[in-house]
Amino acid sequence: MSTTSAPTLWKRDHFIKNPLLRWIIIISVLAYIIYALNEMNFNLARMKSGWPRAVDFFQRMFPPDYSRWTMIYKGVFESLQMAIIATTVSILLAIPLSLAAAANISTKFVYVIARAFIVMARSFPPILVAIMFVKAFGFGPFPGILTLAFTALGFMGKLLAEAIENIDKGQVEAVRATGANWFKVQLFGVAPQVMPRYVGLSIYLLDINLRASTIIGIVGAGGIGGALFNAFHRYEYDTALAILIAIIVIVLIMEFISSKVRSRLQ
Amino acid sequence: MLSVKNLDKTYPTGQHALKGCSVDIDKAQIVSIFGPSGAGKSTFIRCINRLVEPSGGEVYLDDLEITGLKGSDLHKARRQMGMIFQEYNLIERLTVMENVLSGRLGYVGFFKAMFRRFPQETVDEAFSLLERVGLKGYHNQRADALSGGQRQRVGIVRALIQHPKILLVDEPTSGLDPKTAMIIMKLIKELAIEKGIPAIINIHDVKLGQDYADRIIGMADGVIVFDGPPSKVTAETLTMIYGEEDWSKTIRKVEDGEE
Numbered sequence: 001m002s003t004t005s006a007p008t009l010w011k012r013d014h015f016i017k018n019p020l021l022r023w024i025i026i027i028s029v030l031a032y033i034i035y036a037l038n039e040m041n042f043n044l045a046r047m048k049s050g051w052p053r054a055v056d057f058f059q060r061m062f063p064p065d066y067s068r069w070t071m072i073y074k075g076v077f078e079s080l081q082m083a084i085i086a087t088t089v090s091i092l093l094a095i096p097l098s099l100a101a102a103a104n105i106s107t108k109f110v111y112v113i114a115r116a117f118i119v120m121a122r123s124f125p126p127i128l129v130a131i132m133f134v135k136a137f138g139f140g141p142f143p144g145i146l147t148l149a150f151t152a153l154g155f156m157g158k159l160l161a162e163a164i165e166n167i168d169k170g171q172v173e174a175v176r177a178t179g180a181n182w183f184k185v186q187l188f189g190v191a192p193q194v195m196p197r198y199v200g201l202s203i204y205l206l207d208i209n210l211r212a213s214t215i216i217g218i219v220g221a222g223g224i225g226g227a228l229f230n231a232f233h234r235y236e237y238d239t240a241l242a243i244l245i246a247i248i249v250i251v252l253i254m255e256f257i258s259s260k261v262r263s264r265l266q
Numbered sequence: 267m268l269s270v271k272n273l274d275k276t277y278p279t280g281q282h283a284l285k286g287c288s289v290d291i292d293k294a295q296i297v298s299i300f301g302p303s304g305a306g307k308s309t310f311i312r313c314i315n316r317l318v319e320p321s322g323g324e325v326y327l328d329d330l331e332i333t334g335l336k337g338s339d340l341h342k343a344r345r346q347m348g349m350i351f352q353e354y355n356l357i358e359r360l361t362v363m364e365n366v367l368s369g370r371l372g373y374v375g376f377f378k379a380m381f382r383r384f385p386q387e388t389v390d391e392a393f394s395l396l397e398r399v400g401l402k403g404y405h406n407q408r409a410d411a412l413s414g415g416q417r418q419r420v421g422i423v424r425a426l427i428q429h430p431k432i433l434l435v436d437e438p439t440s441g442l443d444p445k446t447a448m449i450i451m452k453l454i455k456e457l458a459i460e461k462g463i464p465a466i467i468n469i470h471d472v473k474l475g476q477d478y479a480d481r482i483i484g485m486a487d488g489v490i491v492f493d494g495p496p497s498k499v500t501a502e503t504l505t506m507i508y509g510e511e512d513w514s515k516t517i518r519k520v521e522d523g524e525e
Contacts, residue, residue: 179345179372
């Protein structure tokens with residue numbers, strides 16, 4: 001045994017090693033949070049005074065009023081149709097887009113353009129895109145479908161391109177070696193490898209689009225969202241609850257179907 | 267049949283993988299290429315079917331100059347060269363039959379391939395080749411459900427169904443147990459003889475390579491340092507290819523000389 005023993009105490013290094021810098025950062029972040037809470041008037045007193053109104057609001061929601069059932073039904077049905085059309089369009093367009101945006105398939109020039117498009121499509125939330133499209137194309141489901149398809153295309157294009165970038169090159173090489181042209185290489189070398197991901201993403205996308213389609217109606221882009229917004233505006237909270245329940249039921253049904261399909265895919 | 271002249275390859279990284287390699291194969295024979303990792307064996311056979319673009323030199327298959335072909339002419343030339351890979355390179359998620367039929371992709375149209383409408387005679391041939399390699403009844407199994415040896419048999423069938431004029435084989439036995447490795451080498455040799463085509467086989471296993479080859483090519487650092495019959499491979503040859511080591515145990519029948 002050696003007499004000069006190794007140190008027995010051990011502490012993990014701090015993420016920021018310089019103690020002065022570390023404490024400056026901690027204190028300034030805390031100070032800013034306190035300042036922001038004050039500035040935004042985010043406090044308990046306001047929470048307290050608002051509480052009875054919230055309770056009143058929820059009480060007036062019950063019982064849900066289904067008297068305007070046809071209006072709810074039509075809105076929900078429109079949302080569903082918007083989601084299905086937008087999903088179909090975007091998963092089809094996502095195939096060429098993701099090939100163009102995959103570094104291992106595409107050429108540099110095409111890659112940059114495709115990636116730029118994806119970044120653009122992904123940087124705006126659907127509601128902002130919907131506002132722009134409603135301004136451009138007028139009210140109704142048409143701008144709604146465009147909105148959903150556009151944002152979904154960004155999402156799908158990015159994730160599918162990443163899946164394509166991660167494929168096994170050996171399988172692609174083997175297909176090239178048979179003398180297959182570019183399209184057939186994609187068909188046999190690439191497609192089988194990303195197919196489970198593609199189907200999984202498509203179902204997930206339908207899910208996302210359905211939820212989004214209920215929201216974008218608020219800015220006039222069709223679907224059930226508009227009806228929901230109007231009901232709140234007219235203080236018809238019981239009708240609003242009926243609409244909310246209809247949305248929840250649809251989302252649950254979709255959830256059920258997609259989980260069934262996904263478990264079949266494994 | 268195959269003529270390679272002064273083949274040269276420098277990768278964009280600056281690595282000079284092939285330094286003027288010339289090989290002529292004028293009859294149906296099994297050629298084993300020996301060489302340490304990084305000697306340029308893989309690059310060499312990939313430059314023949316232009317999966318890797320050579321930087322210089324010429325490759326002729328019969329009278330066709332492979333180097334210099336573009337687009338669909340290149341695809342047509344590749345159809346005539348069957349390739350068998352290290353780690354099999356099967357399309358894992360597809361069935362054995364789809365993998366075999368993929369060997370005919372150079373001959374069928376896109377939509378026919380997409381809906382798997384391959385000509386009946388191709389399907390017939392696929393069945394008989396699968397039976398020939400001992401995979402009868404496996405056609406609907408997924409490739410990823412097979413064992414290593416079975417996968418490589420599928421790889422062999424995929425190459426043969428192309429009706430190639432030559433087989434390019436890259437480390438066919440790596441990752442296989444010794445017995446399976448022998449069976450695979452035997453199968454490749456038998457089938458090459460049956461079809462009357464030459465096979466170029468990159469192989470690490472010196473013993474196996476010698477046993478099944480009619481001719482040995484030794485590569486070191488991008489240069490061909492040996493070209494001759496297996497019987498001429500001596501301890502000195504192996505030292506030349508791989509570097510200094512006691513090779514006496516590795517050499518088969520050095521003292522016997524000719525077979």
